[in-house]
Each structure stands twice: as C-alpha cells, then as structure tokens.
Amino acid sequence: MKLTRSLSKLYRYSRLPYTASISVLVKDQISIKNMKYELISLNLCNYSCKYNSEVILRIFNSKSIISGKTNMDEFGIGFSSGNSIRAITFTSWSIYSLKLLKLLTLSGGSSGNCAAALSLITTLLAIGSDTGGSIRQPANYNGLIGLKPTYGRCSRWGLVAYSPSLEQIGIMSRTTSDCSYLSSILFGKDNKDWNTFNIPVPKYQLYNNCHENELMILRKHSPCLNTDWTYGLSLINRIGINITEGKLSNIAVILPAYCVLTSVECFSSLSRYNGIRYGLRFKENNPFLLYKKIRSVGYNPDIRRKLMTGIYILSSKLNNFKLYSKALKYRFITKSNLITLIKNKIGLITPVIPHVNLGINYIRTNTFNHDIYTILSNITGLPSITIPLGINKNSIPFGVQVIGNPFDEVNLLSLCKHIQEVNGLIIPFDW
Numbered sequence: 001m002k003l004t005r006s007l008s009k010l011y012r013y014s015r016l017p018y019t020a021s022i023s024v025l026v027k028d029q030i031s032i033k034n035m036k037y038e039l040i041s042l043n044l045c046n047y048s049c050k051y052n053s054e055v056i057l058r059i060f061n062s063k064s065i066i067s068g069k070t071n072m073d074e075f076g077i078g079f080s081s082g083n084s085i086r087a088i089t090f091t092s093w094s095i096y097s098l099k100l101l102k103l104l105t106l107s108g109g110s111s112g113n114c115a116a117a118l119s120l121i122t123t124l125l126a127i128g129s130d131t132g133g134s135i136r137q138p139a140n141y142n143g144l145i146g147l148k149p150t151y152g153r154c155s156r157w158g159l160v161a162y163s164p165s166l167e168q169i170g171i172m173s174r175t176t177s178d179c180s181y182l183s184s185i186l187f188g189k190d191n192k193d194w195n196t197f198n199i200p201v202p203k204y205q206l207y208n209n210c211h212e213n214e215l216m217i218l219r220k221h222s223p224c225l226n227t228d229w230t231y232g233l234s235l236i237n238r239i240g241i242n243i244t245e246g247k248l249s250n251i252a253v254i255l256p257a258y259c260v261l262t263s264v265e266c267f268s269s270l271s272r273y274n275g276i277r278y279g280l281r282f283k284e285n286n287p288f289l290l291y292k293k294i295r296s297v298g299y300n301p302d303i304r305r306k307l308m309t310g311i312y313i314l315s316s317k318l319n320n321f322k323l324y325s326k327a328l329k330y331r332f333i334t335k336s337n338l339i340t341l342i343k344n345k346i347g348l349i350t351p352v353i354p355h356v357n358l359g360i361n362y363i364r365t366n367t368f369n370h371d372i373y374t375i376l377s378n379i380t381g382l383p384s385i386t387i388p389l390g391i392n393k394n395s396i397p398f399g400v401q402v403i404g405n406p407f408d409e410v411n412l413l414s415l416c417k418h419i420q421e422v423n424g425l426i427i428p429f430d431w
Helices: 002-013 054-061 094-101 112-119 136-141 176-186 227-238 251-272 287-297 301-313 321-341 360-365 375-380 409-423
Strands: 023-027 065-070 125-130 145-148 168-173 214-218 242-246 347-350 384-391 397-404
Touching (some): 065 112, 112 125, 112 168, 136 145, 136 168, 145 176, 145 409, 168 176, 227 409, 251 375, 287 301, 301 321, 375 397, 384 409
Parallel strands (some): 023 065
Antiparallel strands (some): 145 384, 347 397, 384 397
C-alpha cells in the first residue's frame, strides 16, 4: 500500500489522476469483461460477461487497478452476507468480539465482503450496490465510510439490480479523500443509462466546509438510553453542528412500502432466469416443470419468499395490485416531505442499525426490521453516507447515517471529512 501511495504521488506530476495505480475491489453484481459473472447463485454458475459496465470503464480510464470480485448475498438479496452459496462473511473485528462475547458477528450485507476486505486494508477502495442499506450497513459494522449517491447520479449500466428503482452503485473507503476522488470519477451523465442526470460533477476533494451548519433529527431518534447513539450526537454537536428536532409524517408506512416495491420488482427482474437462454439448465420438455425446477434449485429461501410475495401482490384474481399503487403513492409523499424537512440544512441524521451485533441467531428470526433506518434513503432516492464514530463496549464499530439533499454529496463528504479529522481513523489492528 505504501508503494501504491508513492506511485500515485509520482503520477500526479505526470498529470495522471490521483487514483492511478490504486486498487479497487468490485462487488460480483457489477459486470467485468471476460470474468465470471455468477452473482453468487447456482442459476448463473460459470457464466462469463461479455462487456464492461460503465463504472468499470471509468475506473480503467482513471488508470486504477481492479483487484478482483468479492463475495455477496445471492443476487444482492440479503442483509447479512449469509445468503451466499460460497461462504458466510464475518466482520474483520470478529477476533476482538470473540474475546468478549464468544460470538461471531457477521459483516452485514449484501456488500459485506467488500467491507471486510477493505477494513483489513487489503485494498483502498471498493464499489458495490445499495438497495436498502447494502453498502452503509457493512460499512458501519467494519468502521468504514459508505456513500450511497443520489438516484441517477451514477450510471447503473452493467449492474444486475433486483430492484431497479431503488438500487444504486455506491462507494466504500477508509478515508474521506479516497471516497471523494473516486466519486468525482464515477459520477456523471451516461448516455447508455437514461436514469442519469446531466448535472455537473464537482471535484469533491476540493471542498472542506459545509454550506450549512444544521442537522435535522426525528423526535423518535432523540438522545436515549442507547449510549452509542447519544455519544454520536454529542460528538457532532461538539464540532459545531446544531441538531434540531423535526417530524416526518407517514414514517410508519416506509417499511411496508419497501417490502411491497422490492418484492414486485424482484419478481419482474428475476423472471428472465428461466433456464432456456442462459443460466442453470435442466433437460425437461414441460415448461412448467422446467420453471419449477429452476426456481426450486437455483434460488435460496429468501429469494423464493420475495418471488412468492411479488406474485401474490400482482395477482389479478386476488385484486392486490392496489397494494403496489399505494406503495408508490406513499413513496412520493415521503420524498416530498423529507425534502421539505431538510431544506437549507445538511440533512437528516439517523442511526444505521437497530441493534448492536448481527449474529447467526439474529438473521434467522429477523428478516425485515434490520433495514428500517437505511431504506428511507432508497425509497426517496436521496444521497446518504455512513460515518464511523468509534467502538462500542462489544468491540464492534458503530456510526451514524446522514441523509442529504438531492445531488448534494458535497455537504455529506465535507461533514464526514470534518468528523474524521476530529475523531480519527478506526482500524481493527495495529498496523
């Protein structure tokens, strides 16, 4: 890593980008030419991609190096990195947590392997996808910075998304400067992706101060018995950021709306894997039996549960399509209310996870409540960032999440840089 840093300093004098020769890890959900593109599923076993995604092309143009692809939850559906067909990913802080709890803590998902490798300083940057907190939650468990940009800020061309209206490519890093440099490279208009916006991308690394000096907090998230959350608010208040309380209506319907939207879009996106054109294939003459075998063998129980929920919602005989229309209605109402709430402010500060440790016993009993704090950013399409603050009593990192205004990643990165200058870096070992 020291050699890489020295090379990048030399390249700056040759008018090459700062990220030249920097190694970047890529989640398996993003396509790279002539590399296996399996999405950690039996359905796409030994499938190789024939093209590079847009973010990979921009990384290559910046002279960066792709270190490799990482493990993840199958098709990106999961919150623990425990739905992979290969192995379960534990956080890089498991050695310390074993001393106190004798319990393995998972790395979070679905980009948990990127976060674990980045926390062990095997690389400097990692990119993944975020549907309901798949970047921010692993970053919180491993003491990293996780940035999810505004929907349409970064090109999704070449990303296999199970929920296209919610999923967005994001960045994980250990320092704010690394995240800023890579953001200025990846973000921008892409003619191959019609969802991107033609808005100029600033050089985030040049901004040091926030334009505003106030954060909003929901009344239900005020300082409480949770010592980690209270410490985070006191730290932010101590560096000169004012925190004011506010109220967001329809907050209770966000989680049901998220479940409905992801189930319907998952059913629509995964219908292409039918065992005929590509993917897992069986010798079967009856199409009904072929689809039944594919969906029974090729998907894990969580994916089958989402598929069945999507079929139930879209069933014309049961007339449940009103659930989907109501979810869309509350989605846009929540977005307008949230934009009004955080106008002329840095953003809304919330917790990242509703608990401390993510153990194997927890993921067997809780499947929906884990994303309750992070799905607000995906439902509204606003940018958000996870900022590490310290280590709790169980030797596991913790942090806070800040949801910003549309296309205002500058304020989020400036706030993160200010906090990191005061708080310092969080690493699992003494290097």
